Amino acid sequence: MGGIGIWQLVIVLMIVFLLFGTKRLKGLGSDVGEAIQGFRKSMGGDNDATPSNPQVQQQPPLNAQPVQQAQTDRQA
Secondary structure, rough: OOOOHHHHHHHHHHHHHHHOOHHHHHHHHHHHHHHHHHHHHHHOOOOOOOOOOOOOOOOOOHHHHHHHHHHHHHHH
């Protein structure tokens, strides 16, 4: 009684297609997508704009040298 059934959703979608047409809906969808991308970029949360080949520099573990020094101290 309180929810939208599948048939009501189908009827609403058919009315929307009849009113706007598929070309206009496609353009509207792409405009909404571009607006969302612009909003994400302005908020600083753009995850899609990461470079395809990021330059990652590997660093040695921070605890590698103290362990080696501790072992040499034990031997001395």
